[in-house]
Amino acid sequence: MSDSLGIRAYDYVEFYVGSAKMVAYWYAKALGMTITGYSGPETGVRDRMSYYLVQNDLKIVVSSALQPDSYEITSFLTQHGDGVKRWSIEVDDVDQIFQHAMSRGAVAVRKPNRLENEHGHVTEAAIRLFDDTELVFINRDDYQHIFKPGYGGPVQDIQLSAEDPQLLGIDHIVGNVRENEMDQWAAYFNRTLDFETFVDFKKGDIGTQYSALLSKVVRSELSTIKNPINEPYEGAKKSQIEEYLEQYHGSGVQHIAIQTTDIVHTVTALRKNGMEFLLVPDTYYENLRNREDIQIKENIDDLQRLKILCDTDADGYLLQLFTKPIGDRPTFFFEFIQREGCKGFGKGNFQALFEAIELDQELRGNLDY
Ligand SMILES: [Fe+2]
Numbered sequence: 001m002s003d004s005l006g007i008r009a010y011d012y013v014e015f016y017v018g019s020a021k022m023v024a025y026w027y028a029k030a031l032g033m034t035i036t037g038y039s040g041p042e043t044g045v046r047d048r049m050s051y052y053l054v055q056n057d058l059k060i061v062v063s064s065a066l067q068p069d070s071y072e073i074t075s076f077l078t079q080h081g082d083g084v085k086r087w088s089i090e091v092d093d094v095d096q097i098f099q100h101a102m103s104r105g106a107v108a109v110r111k112p113n114r115l116e117n118e119h120g121h122v123t124e125a126a127i128r129l130f131d132d133t134e135l136v137f138i139n140r141d142d143y144q145h146i147f148k149p150g151y152g153g154p155v156q157d158i159q160l161s162a163e164d165p166q167l168l169g170i171d172h173i174v175g176n177v178r179e180n181e182m183d184q185w186a187a188y189f190n191r192t193l194d195f196e197t198f199v200d201f202k203k204g205d206i207g208t209q210y211s212a213l214l215s216k217v218v219r220s221e222l223s224t225i226k227n228p229i230n231e232p233y234e235g236a237k238k239s240q241i242e243e244y245l246e247q248y249h250g251s252g253v254q255h256i257a258i259q260t261t262d263i264v265h266t267v268t269a270l271r272k273n274g275m276e277f278l279l280v281p282d283t284y285y286e287n288l289r290n291r292e293d294i295q296i297k298e299n300i301d302d303l304q305r306l307k308i309l310c311d312t313d314a315d316g317y318l319l320q321l322f323t324k325p326i327g328d329r330p331t332f333f334f335e336f337i338q339r340e341g342c343k344g345f346g347k348g349n350f351q352a353l354f355e356a357i358e359l360d361q362e363l364r365g366n367l368d369y
Pocket residue numbers: 172174255257335345
């Protein structure tokens with residue numbers, strides 16, 4: 001299924017990391033993903049190494065530089081640390097959507113490019129997003145092999161056992177930008193890809209006694225692509241968005257939310273795999289038990305034990321949980337989300353979430369100006 005611009009769904013996300021091989025083990029072990037593809041010297045690629053990991057519709061690529069002159073990767077890592085270099089949208093026709101975006105003022109990174117080998121072809125193009133991120137359009141309909149040309153099966157015989165968290169795919173991808181940039185980037189999505197702004201958190205909507213942020217969510221015509229964009233807003237102390245911008249040295253992807261239909265199972269499995277989550281105080285669950293507007297099929301004792309958050313809107317509820325930053329810098333993290341009709345992003349949880357993040361910020365020495 002696709003919309004009038006030919007947009008189908010999220011496809012892969014590619015991270016630039018210090019050591020692709022080791023990070024691939026982390027995804028296999030912590031998220032229970034399968035190492036499905038590999039690209040590197042053994043497949044004829046000399047300057048970089050990539051692993052392609054899959055679980056249902058969740059597709060992650062981790063890449064690292066093999067040579068000091070692989071500037072594109074090494075310069076990214078020097079500045080940002082491990083992070084999301086590009087995320088992609090599967091489309092019907094790469095040329096068509098790229099031309100559309102360009103005619104509306106998108107900044108080109110790569111023109112439509114056809115990668116070919118004996119298994120078929122893959123077409124990709126990319127436009128710029130934030131400081132140093134790419135939004136890729138991809139079509140792999142005519143390719144009958146692993147991921148795309150340049151990839152083969154994994155060369156190592158990697159036998160890992162991990163709990164299967166039953167992750168389904170990407171729900172949304174969030175960007176953090178500087179003060180006064182949020183409106184520009186929301187308008188960029190809306191103008192170049194016919195997205196619309198459907199949530200707008202204004203001054204005073206989101207914040208603790210210390211720090212605050214502004215947030216807009218843009219979405220594609222059929223809502224398959226949903227992208228919140230945050231910017232810091234003045235507060236007594238440094239907000240988590242400012243901490244991100246400082247530590248990432250620029251704007252970029254803050255978190256990716258991954259869908260599940262059974263978050264109690266998912267978080268149980270992820271915790272067994274060693275995933276580290278934000279702490280939620282027990283008072284949160286005392287409040288949850290007292291709320292009459294919350295009708296959920298899950299047992300609140302389970303939610304409390306696993307520290308899962310709950311929020312509602314007119315259409316239903318959602319359950320969600322956030323990891324701590326997965327890398328060395330306090331920048332990128334994952335969210336896991338189960339939607340029961342609710343189309344929101346957990347606004348009712350921002351208070352509890354921010355307070356948990358502020359505790360960690362304080363430990364890192366990044367809360368005070
Ligand atoms: Fe989120």
